[in-house]
Amino acid sequence: xxVLTPEGEHAHLMTVNLGPAHPATHGTLRIAAALxxxxxxxxACEMGYLHRGFEKMVEQGTYQMVxxxxxxxxxxxxxxxxxxxxxxxxxxxxxxxxxxCIVLRVILMELSRIIDHLVCVCTNxxxxxxxxxxxxxxxxxxxxxxxxxxxxxxxxxxxVTRIGGMYRDAYPGFEDDVARVLTRIEAAVxxxxxxxxxxxxxxxxxxxxxxxxxxxxxxxxxxxxxxRASGVDRDMRKDEPYYGYETYQFDTVVGxxxxxxxxxxIRIYEMLESVSICRQALGRLKPGPVNTSDARLSLPSRxxxxxxxxxxxxxxxxxxxxxxxxxxxxxxAVEAANGELGFLITSDGxxxxxxxxxxxxxxxxxxxxxEMLEGELVADFAASLGSINIIAGELDR
Amino acid sequence: xSATHDSTIPSTPLxxxxxxxxxxxxxxxxxxxVRDPLDRWDLxxxxxxxxxxxxxxxxxxxxxLRFDMLLDVxxxxxxxxxxxxxxRFAVQYPLKSTAFRHRxxxxxxxxxxxxxVPSVHDxxxxxxxxxxxxxxxxxxxxxxxxxxxxxLNHHEFSGHPLRxxxxxxxxxxxxxxxxxxxxxxxxxxxxxxxxxxxxxxDLGTGAITHSAAVTPGATP
Numbered sequence: 001x002x003v004l005t006p007e008g009e010h011a012h013l014m015t016v017n018l019g020p021a022h023p024a025t026h027g028t029l030r031i032a033a034a035l036x037x038x039x040x041x042x043x044a045c046e047m048g049y050l051h052r053g054f055e056k057m058v059e060q061g062t063y064q065m066v067x068x069x070x071x072x073x074x075x076x077x078x079x080x081x082x083x084x085x086x087x088x089x090x091x092x093x094x095x096x097x098x099x100x101c102i103v104l105r106v107i108l109m110e111l112s113r114i115i116d117h118l119v120c121v122c123t124n125x126x127x128x129x130x131x132x133x134x135x136x137x138x139x140x141x142x143x144x145x146x147x148x149x150x151x152x153x154x155x156x157x158x159x160v161t162r163i164g165g166m167y168r169d170a171y172p173g174f175e176d177d178v179a180r181v182l183t184r185i186e187a188a189v190x191x192x193x194x195x196x197x198x199x200x201x202x203x204x205x206x207x208x209x210x211x212x213x214x215x216x217x218x219x220x221x222x223x224x225x226x227x228r229a230s231g232v233d234r235d236m237r238k239d240e241p242y243y244g245y246e247t248y249q250f251d252t253v254v255g256x257x258x259x260x261x262x263x264x265x266i267r268i269y270e271m272l273e274s275v276s277i278c279r280q281a282l283g284r285l286k287p288g289p290v291n292t293s294d295a296r297l298s299l300p301s302r303x304x305x306x307x308x309x310x311x312x313x314x315x316x317x318x319x320x321x322x323x324x325x326x327x328x329x330x331x332x333a334v335e336a337a338n339g340e341l342g343f344l345i346t347s348d349g350x351x352x353x354x355x356x357x358x359x360x361x362x363x364x365x366x367x368x369x370x371e372m373l374e375g376e377l378v379a380d381f382a383a384s385l386g387s388i389n390i391i392a393g394e395l396d397r
Numbered sequence: 398x399s400a401t402h403d404s405t406i407p408s409t410p411l412x413x414x415x416x417x418x419x420x421x422x423x424x425x426x427x428x429x430x431v432r433d434p435l436d437r438w439d440l441x442x443x444x445x446x447x448x449x450x451x452x453x454x455x456x457x458x459x460x461x462l463r464f465d466m467l468l469d470v471x472x473x474x475x476x477x478x479x480x481x482x483x484x485r486f487a488v489q490y491p492l493k494s495t496a497f498r499h500r501x502x503x504x505x506x507x508x509x510x511x512x513x514v515p516s517v518h519d520x521x522x523x524x525x526x527x528x529x530x531x532x533x534x535x536x537x538x539x540x541x542x543x544x545x546x547x548x549l550n551h552h553e554f555s556g557h558p559l560r561x562x563x564x565x566x567x568x569x570x571x572x573x574x575x576x577x578x579x580x581x582x583x584x585x586x587x588x589x590x591x592x593x594x595x596x597x598x599d600l601g602t603g604a605i606t607h608s609a610a611v612t613p614g615a616t617p
Contacts, residue, residue, distance in 0.1 A: 001592060001593075001594060001595050002592075002593040002594040003585065003590045003591060003592050003593055004590065004591040004593060005589075005590060006588065006589030006590060010593070013585075013590075015578075015581065030577075032576075032577040032578075032580070032581050033581075034581055034584075034585060041585060041588070041590065042581055042582075042584035042585035042588060042590070043581075043584060044577045044580035044581040044583075044584055046575065046577055047548065047549070048547075048548065048549045048550060048551065051549045051550065053558060055534070055559060056558055056559060056563075056565055057565075059565075060565055091438060092438065216522070218465050218466055218495055219465075219521055219522040219523070220521075220522045220523045221466050221467055221468055221469075221521065221523040223466075232495055233409050234411075234495050238410070239410070239411045239498060240411075240498060326437065327435070327479075328435045328436065328437040328438065329433070329435045329436060329437075329438075329439075329441065329473075329489075329502075330437070330438040330439065331438075331439055331491055331500075331502065332438075340468065342468065342469070342491070344469070344471055344489065344491065346435070346473055348477075348478050348479050349479070350479075354477075354478060355473050355474075355559075357469065357471040357489075359468055359469045359471075359491070363526070363527075364523050367522070367523055367525070367526040368522070370584055371522075374584065374588060396549060397549070
C-alpha cells in the first residue's frame with residue numbers, strides 16, 4: 001500500500017500476514033503487518049482460530065464436567081487450570097480442602113509452572129535458532145510428564161483435581177520422584193543459563209527489543225512474569241496469598257527494562273524459585289486425607305455406599321446431579337504460570353454453572369502485541385511473540 | 398544482566414487496602430452505588446450506566462484507591478436466571494490495584510432494548526479488546542469504541558453466541574478470511590502515516606488475495 005510516512009515522504013508498504021500457520025506462532029495466531037523495508041510500520045493482531053466456545057460449553061453440563069475443559073485452556077500447565085477452577089468453586093462453598101491436598105496442590109502447581117516456563121523459554125530460543133536448549137529442557141519436561149503419568153494416568157490434560165480435593169492421593173514414591181526431577185530441572189536450568197545469559201548473539205537479539213514500560217503493562221492489564229519483567233513487583237502468591245504461600249521462602253523476580261531479554265530471563269529464575277517452593281512443600285507433605293469430608297462435595301467411601309442408605313443417595317445425587325453452589329457471583333484467581341488466571345462464576349443455585357467467564361492471562365499480553373511490534377524489525381517478531389508466551393488454548397477459549 | 402535476582406532486595410509488599418464497607422459507603426455517597434444482590438463473596442457494586450465511567454475513573458485515579466488494573470470486561474445474560482427481574486444483561490468490570498490489597502467489581506445492568514454501555518477504552522488500553530469480546534459474545538454495544546468488531550468469532554458470524562437464546566449446537570461457517578485492512582490502517586494512522594492507495598495483500602501464509610475497494614487516487 002502507498003502511504004505518506006509521518007515525515008511526509010512517499011513510501012510503499014508491503015502488507016504480509018505473519019501466521020495464522022507460522023512455525024513461530026506455536027498455535028494459530030495471525031498478525032497482519034505493514035512492512036517498511038525490514039521495519040514493522042503497523043501491525044494488527046487477530047485471534048479466535050482456536051475458539052471452541054469454552055464458555056458456552058461449560059453452561060451445558062455440571063460443575064464437575066467443566067474440569068476436563070479447563071485442561072484445554074493452558075495445556076502447557078493444565079494442572080494449574082484444574083486447581084484454579086476447583087479453588088473458585090470451593091470458595092463458593094466456603095470449604096477448606098485438607099492440609100495434604102493443599103500441599104499436594106502447591107507441589108503440582110509449582111511443577112506445572114516450571115514445565116510451562118520450560119516450554120516457553122526453550123521454544124522461544126528455538127525461534128532464535130538456539131536449538132540445543134530445546135533438548136535440555138524437553139528432556140526434563142518429559143521426566144515431569146512421567147511423574148504426571150504415574151500420578152493420574154494422563155500426561156497433557158490431567159484433570160487431576162476434584163471439587164473438594166484430588167482425583168486420588170499421590171502414589172507411593174511420589175516424593176522421591178519429585179525430588180529427583182527437581183535436581184534434574186536445576187541442572188538443566190543451569191546449563192541453559194550458562195548457554196544464554198551472557199551470550200552475545202542472544203543478547204543482541206533480545207536486549208532492548210520490544211520494550212514494554214510499566215505504565216503500558218499495567219494499562220494492558222498484564223500480570224505474571226511479563227508484568228514483573230516491566231519492573232512491577234506484583235505476584236499474587238505474595239500479594240494475596242492462598243494455600244499458605246506466605247509461609248514459603250521464595251523471591252519475586254523482577255526485571256528492569258521490560259524487553260524480550262527480561263521476559264525470558266525472569267522465567268529462567270522463576271523456575272529456580274519454584275524448585276525451592278516444591279522442596280519446602282515436599283517437607284510438609286504429611287499423611288492424611290486429600291478430600292474434604294463435606295458431603296456436599298465429596299463422594300462417600302465405597303464401603304459406606306454399600307452399607308448405608310444415606311451414603312448411597314448422596315453418591316447418586318453427586319454423580320447424577322452434581323454439586324450445587326449457592327446462587328451468586330464469585331471471582332477467584334490464582335497466579336498461573338502466565339499471570340492471573342481467574343474464573344468469574346455466576347451460579348443460579350443449580351447444578352449447572354449459569355455462566356463462567358475465564359480471565360486468561362495471555363489475552364492481555366496478546367492485546368499489547370501490536371504496540372510492541374510497531375517500530376521493531378520483522379526479524380524480532382518471533383522472539384517477542386515467544387516471550388509473551390501466548391497459549392492459543394486459553395487465549396481463544 | 399537486567400533481570401534482577403538478588404535476594405537481598407526485599408519485594409515491596411502491597412499496602413493494606415480500603416475495607417469493603419468504607420469503599421462501598423464512599424461509592425454510595427458519590428455515585429449512588431449499591432451492593433449487588435448476587436454479591437456474596439467479593440465486593441461488587443451496582444452503578445447506573447450514566448455514572449459508570451465516572452465511577453471507574455474515580456476508582457482508578459483516587460490516590461488511596463488506585464484501582465489501576467482492569468482485569469476483564471465480562472457480560473452476563475440473565476434471561477434464564479430464576480427469579481430475575483429488570484434489565485436482561487449486565488457488564489462487569491473486575492478491578493485490582495498494583496499499590497493496595499483490595500479488589501472490586503463494578504457492575505452495570507443493561508436493558509435489552511437499549512443495549513449500550515459507554516466504552517472505557519481510553520481509561521485502560523485492555524478495554525479495547527475486552528469490549529470487543531463482550532460485544533461479540535453478547536451483542537452489547539460499547540458507545541465510543543473506535544472499532545467495535547468481533548474478536549473471538551469470525552467476521553461473517555451472525556448473532557451473539559453467549560446469549561441464552563443462542564442454540565448451543567448452532568454452527569456458522571466462514572467463507573473468506575477477514576483482510577483486517579481496517580485495523581491495520583487504523584494502526585498506521587495512529588502512528589502518523591497517511592494511506593494514499595490500498596493495494597492487494599502481498600504474499601504471506603494464509604493470505605487471501607482480495608481486490609480491495611480502492612478509490613483511484615484516494616487521499617483520506
